[in-house]
Amino acid sequence: MKKKTKAIFLITFLLIFALGTGAILGAITWIIQDTPDISGYKGSSEATLIYDSDGELLTKLFKENRVYVPLERIPEDLKNAIIAIEDTKFYVHHGIDFWGIGRAFINNIMKGDLRDQGASTITQQLARNSFLSLNKTYYRKIQEAYLAVQFERLYTKSEILEMYLNEIFLGHSAYGVETASLQYFGKSVENLDLAEAALIAGLPQSPNNYSPLRNPKLAIKRRNIVLDRMYELDYISQKERNKAKNAKLNLKTVKKEEKEKTAHYFALYVRDQLIDRFGAAMVYNGGLQVHTTLDSKMQKLAEKTVNEKIKSGFIPSFQSQQGKNMQPQVSLISLDVNNGAIRTMIGGRGTDQFNRAYQAVRQPGSAFKPMVYSAALIKGGYTTGSVINDLPMLASKSDKNDELSIWPRNYGDRYRGLINLNTALTNSVNIAAVKLIKDIGVENVVDFSQKLGISTLTKDDGLADHYSLALGGLNRGVTPIEMASAYSAFANKGIYTEPHAITKVYDKHDKLIYEAKPKSKMVMSEADSYLITSMLKSVVNNGTGHRTQIKNRDVAGKTGTTNDYTDAWFVGYTSQIATSVWIGEDTRRSMEYDVKTVSSGEAAQIWGDYMRAAVKDMPIINFQMPENVIEVDVDPYTGLLSNQYSPRIDVLPYKKGTEPTKKESLHGPVETVKVDKVSGMLATENCPAEQVEERYYIKDSGIRIGPTQKWFKESNPNKEYSELTKGTYTVNTGEPVQEIDREYGIPKTKRNGNPRYETKTNRICNLHPAAEPLTENQDTENKSDSDSNSNQSNSRIRNLFDIFGNN
Numbered sequence: 001m002k003k004k005t006k007a008i009f010l011i012t013f014l015l016i017f018a019l020g021t022g023a024i025l026g027a028i029t030w031i032i033q034d035t036p037d038i039s040g041y042k043g044s045s046e047a048t049l050i051y052d053s054d055g056e057l058l059t060k061l062f063k064e065n066r067v068y069v070p071l072e073r074i075p076e077d078l079k080n081a082i083i084a085i086e087d088t089k090f091y092v093h094h095g096i097d098f099w100g101i102g103r104a105f106i107n108n109i110m111k112g113d114l115r116d117q118g119a120s121t122i123t124q125q126l127a128r129n130s131f132l133s134l135n136k137t138y139y140r141k142i143q144e145a146y147l148a149v150q151f152e153r154l155y156t157k158s159e160i161l162e163m164y165l166n167e168i169f170l171g172h173s174a175y176g177v178e179t180a181s182l183q184y185f186g187k188s189v190e191n192l193d194l195a196e197a198a199l200i201a202g203l204p205q206s207p208n209n210y211s212p213l214r215n216p217k218l219a220i221k222r223r224n225i226v227l228d229r230m231y232e233l234d235y236i237s238q239k240e241r242n243k244a245k246n247a248k249l250n251l252k253t254v255k256k257e258e259k260e261k262t263a264h265y266f267a268l269y270v271r272d273q274l275i276d277r278f279g280a281a282m283v284y285n286g287g288l289q290v291h292t293t294l295d296s297k298m299q300k301l302a303e304k305t306v307n308e309k310i311k312s313g314f315i316p317s318f319q320s321q322q323g324k325n326m327q328p329q330v331s332l333i334s335l336d337v338n339n340g341a342i343r344t345m346i347g348g349r350g351t352d353q354f355n356r357a358y359q360a361v362r363q364p365g366s367a368f369k370p371m372v373y374s375a376a377l378i379k380g381g382y383t384t385g386s387v388i389n390d391l392p393m394l395a396s397k398s399d400k401n402d403e404l405s406i407w408p409r410n411y412g413d414r415y416r417g418l419i420n421l422n423t424a425l426t427n428s429v430n431i432a433a434v435k436l437i438k439d440i441g442v443e444n445v446v447d448f449s450q451k452l453g454i455s456t457l458t459k460d461d462g463l464a465d466h467y468s469l470a471l472g473g474l475n476r477g478v479t480p481i482e483m484a485s486a487y488s489a490f491a492n493k494g495i496y497t498e499p500h501a502i503t504k505v506y507d508k509h510d511k512l513i514y515e516a517k518p519k520s521k522m523v524m525s526e527a528d529s530y531l532i533t534s535m536l537k538s539v540v541n542n543g544t545g546h547r548t549q550i551k552n553r554d555v556a557g558k559t560g561t562t563n564d565y566t567d568a569w570f571v572g573y574t575s576q577i578a579t580s581v582w583i584g585e586d587t588r589r590s591m592e593y594d595v596k597t598v599s600s601g602e603a604a605q606i607w608g609d610y611m612r613a614a615v616k617d618m619p620i621i622n623f624q625m626p627e628n629v630i631e632v633d634v635d636p637y638t639g640l641l642s643n644q645y646s647p648r649i650d651v652l653p654y655k656k657g658t659e660p661t662k663k664e665s666l667h668g669p670v671e672t673v674k675v676d677k678v679s680g681m682l683a684t685e686n687c688p689a690e691q692v693e694e695r696y697y698i699k700d701s702g703i704r705i706g707p708t709q710k711w712f713k714e715s716n717p718n719k720e721y722s723e724l725t726k727g728t729y730t731v732n733t734g735e736p737v738q739e740i741d742r743e744y745g746i747p748k749t750k751r752n753g754n755p756r757y758e759t760k761t762n763r764i765c766n767l768h769p770a771a772e773p774l775t776e777n778q779d780t781e782n783k784s785d786s787d788s789n790s791n792q793s794n795s796r797i798r799n800l801f802d803i804f805g806n807n
Contacts, residue, residue, distance in 0.1 A: 165528025367560025647734020
């Protein structure tokens with residue numbers, strides 16, 4: 001009976017043991033099957049490094065901030081320190097230290113926590129950090145042990161140590177010893193001394209607690225423990241240990257916040273370009289080395305300029321009701337005109353993710369006019385001296401008088417009469433731009449703009465009657481980067497080059513995987529590019545862009561302000577750099593604030609202040625006139641060669657063969673006549689002095705010439721005063737005075753379409769009759785004042801004769 005009982009007990013025990021063992025083995029097998037495969041492991045993710053044009057690190061893109069370094073670049077002191085404090089039997093075990101596990105297990109029992117100490121080897125830590133979670137469970141420990149064995153089977157000890165030293169987290173955002181070395185000491189890992197190596201080696205156990213940035217005393221204490229352990233294992237001598245233990249921390253950290261603020265939007269732009277080409281996984285994990293076009297010196301100057309304008313209140317600051325960003329926003333971008341390289345980029349006044357330099361599509365206003373003028377030079381047969389009549393055009397006709405209107409209107413409702421293309425662009429005349437596009441066709445302007453890289457034009461922008469395109473009235477708008485790129489073609493002798501930010505990209509093995517080859521194409525002749533540049537230079541020297549002048553250096557550019565002041569621009573260039581400045585609110589709200597109205601003047605001032613500093617040390621290279629371009633003295637009112645009586649001479653460039661060859665015959669000797677302003681007839685001695693004015697006429701033709709001003713105003717009782725059509729026609733000295741409609745300012749024309757000029761009357765004033773009209777030496781003042789007044793009158797007349805060459 002006893003033998004039978006013993007047999008049953010033994011069988012039961014064996015069954016239970018077999019079942020338990022099977023269950024354990026099954027569980028372990030299941031856990032192992034659930035463990036990641038490491039056969040294709042090639043190391044953890046690495047940060048992508050972005051450098052400026054001088055090779056200085058600009059920023060990093062990473063999932064984990066890691067810069068991989070080979071084992072031969074890691075100093076022996078650091079390798080020994082890690083082994084001494086983390087795994088003294090590293091070169092002996094096969095991934096698992098069983099004695100260490102036993103020791104840790106006993107310690108855990110004594111502490112009452114079976115999961116407290118893990119006794120993980122370097123190989124196990126690598127397995128855990130690379131593939132597993134940090135949860136302290138036996139499930140994870142089994143996986144960790146299995147993976148450690150696999151690592152030891154597949155890799156050498158040197159490969160494991162190299163992977164470990166590049167994998168471990170060492171506090172803050174640093175992964176791997178190279179990143180930690182740069183983060184804490186501002187130097188590469190191969191330059192670490194013994195004390196610094198020991199400090200980094202002490203971090204893996206508790207990176208945040210032992211961080212020298214957070215707890216310097218604890219960091220030193222931990223460092224000294226490492227040094228003691230190294231001494232115990234004969235890695236260092238007593239003298240070396242004592243010297244290292246007495247060393248100060250000597251931290252040299254990089255101010256991360258300051259670096260991240262510099263070129264923030266440029267970094268976003270580069271990131272987007274990289275993701276489009278290589279994908280997000282490669283960009284954030286692949287350890288790419290990206291060399292860019294950014295000029296950090298110019299970038300800092302641009303940011304300084306914009307920040308100072310904001311701080312001083314030159315650019316107002318208002319909190320947006322629809323977002324956290326301050327308004328109005330500012331964008332600035334500079335390109336190298338010769339190769340399209342982006343040298344500076346500001347995409348806003350903050351660090352948000354919306355990069356206005358290339359993502360904001362905004363109305364360009366008059367900054368779009370150079371595209372119209374260029375198309376006129378190329379396709380329309382126009383020259384810089386072609387004459388356009390700057391007087392109002394009727395926008396609509398109707399039987400009802402109150403529906404008549406004029407379009408477009410010039411800024412300030414000021415009109416100049418006969419002007420050439422150079423004057424028109426210099427003063428940003430709306431009438432001239434619309435007349436040009438009407439003549440040459442919208443299609444030609446759209447086609448040329450697209451050749452300049454403007455990609456935001458829509459099908460409706462090309463409609464035949466879309467004349468507002470000439471004034472920057474696009475259905476969508478343009479981006480600052482494309483405006484800068486378009487103007488670059490004017491500066492680069494008619495050659496358009498795609499803007500680019502990346503020059504070269506290397507993979508983590510230093511293999512070149514991308515090199516920029518920006519596309520270039522001739523979009524206009526060198527001569528035409530010089531002509532438009534000459535006119536845009538006049539904008540800066542004599543017109544709306546005067547705030548952008550740079551001493552002793554040629555500058556060309558154009559202002560632009562949209563209706564209701566929603567967008568303000570200045571786009572301009574020197575022979576080396578093209579820069580676009582835009583100001584506007586994200587919500588397209590008007591910038592007519594109580595404190596000030598922001599317009600193109602503010603954009604031009606930012607452009608000028610920045611560019612004067614940016615090009616200061618660049619060689620002075622002014623715009624070079626091509627051999628097939630000549631300069632000619634022309635009369636601005638006829639577009640012909642000037643004669644001895646021409647009141648003003650414009651020296652303008654022409655392509656050879658397009659210059660005028662005939663002398664103008666409009667101007668000749670001038671006579672001064674006194675006219676009664678009320679009757680419009682020759683004044684008599686009876687006309688009141690306040691009604692008498694001197695008018696100037698060309699003797700031979702009798703055509704009246706300026707200077708004078710004429711006003712027109714609509715007469716319509718059904719409209720409010722503010723709605724009435726009105727304006728001023730300013731006639732410059734020597735310009736023929738045109739007859740205009742008194743209500744709408746529209747010029748009266750002859751049957752052949754030419755303007756009708758005012759001419760000298762021979763009729764004597766019938767409101768104040770007298771025997772003879774006043775002569776040049778007569779006046780209506782009292783006898784006692786007649787001599788002095790006559791002398792003054794003669795003096796004025798002589799001055800006019802001198803101007804017009806009447807001797």
